[in-house]
Amino acid sequence: xxxxxxxxxxxxxxxxxxxxxxxxxxxxxxxxxxxxxxxxxxxxxxxxxxxxxxxxxxxxxxxxxxxxxxxxxxxxxxxxx
Amino acid sequence: xxxxxxxxxxxxxxxxxxxxxxxxxxxxxxxxxxxxxxxxxxxxxxxxxxxxxxxxxxxxxxxxxxxxxxxxxxxxxxxxxxxxxxxxxxxxxxxxxxxxxxxxxxxxxxxxxxxxxxxxxxxxxxxxxxxxxxxxxxxxxxxx
Numbered sequence: 001x002x003x004x005x006x007x008x009x010x011x012x013x014x015x016x017x018x019x020x021x022x023x024x025x026x027x028x029x030x031x032x033x034x035x036x037x038x039x040x041x042x043x044x045x046x047x048x049x050x051x052x053x054x055x056x057x058x059x060x061x062x063x064x065x066x067x068x069x070x071x072x073x074x075x076x077x078x079x080x081x
Numbered sequence: 082x083x084x085x086x087x088x089x090x091x092x093x094x095x096x097x098x099x100x101x102x103x104x105x106x107x108x109x110x111x112x113x114x115x116x117x118x119x120x121x122x123x124x125x126x127x128x129x130x131x132x133x134x135x136x137x138x139x140x141x142x143x144x145x146x147x148x149x150x151x152x153x154x155x156x157x158x159x160x161x162x163x164x165x166x167x168x169x170x171x172x173x174x175x176x177x178x179x180x181x182x183x184x185x186x187x188x189x190x191x192x193x194x195x196x197x198x199x200x201x202x203x204x205x206x207x208x209x210x211x212x213x214x215x216x217x218x219x220x221x222x223x224x225x
Binding site: 021024025028029030031032033035036041042044045048 | 089090093094154157158159161162163164166220222223224225
């Protein structure tokens with residue numbers, strides 16, 4: 001499901017000294033959700049990704065990034081113009 | 082607050098197990114009912130028990146926790162986005178099972194084959210059971 005998405009949530013959580021349950025409670029989801037997001041089984045919604053980033057005081061890109069994605073500048077420029 | 086959320090967490094963790102049990106018991110009820118249909122001695126109480134059990138199984142999978150028992154925060158934990166994703170997946174499994182039942186029924190009509198009288202019972206149970214098993218498997222896997 002999360003193919004191509006690199007997740008660094010576990011690193012941020014352990015660095016903050018939090019358990020999955022504590023993080024889940026802080027952002028208002030179940031521990032299962034945090035667990036599956038960390039394991040790359042479930043890709044969270046934009047809302048939850050933003051909430052997690054806000055909680056850690058970082059950018060969403062610090063928690064999640066596209067793996068092996070190459071932005072195509074020419075396609076983007078063509079689409080804009 | 083922590084206790085309240087822990088209560089919701091416990092419920093969320095147990096939901097998968099409860100759905101698994103309900104799905105398996107609904108199969109047992111269906112077998113009992115089908116046996117009665119086959120023997121031509123249908124008891125109203127068995128039909129009622131089977132129908133209630135299948136409905137309850139579906140409610141455990143797709144139902145929303147009530148406001149009378151759970152707070153807004155608890156309901157947010159119980160029915161978070163992962164649960165919604167699992168419910169979508171369970172609905173697909175139920176539709177696949179029901180669709181297969183209907184498709185086989187259509188093929189039987191076209192081939193002029195008479196389906197057994199218990200066919201609708203089996204199809205409905207398969208739908209509810211597929212949803213319950215799919216949901217419980219996803220929930221239990223997520224709990225690990």
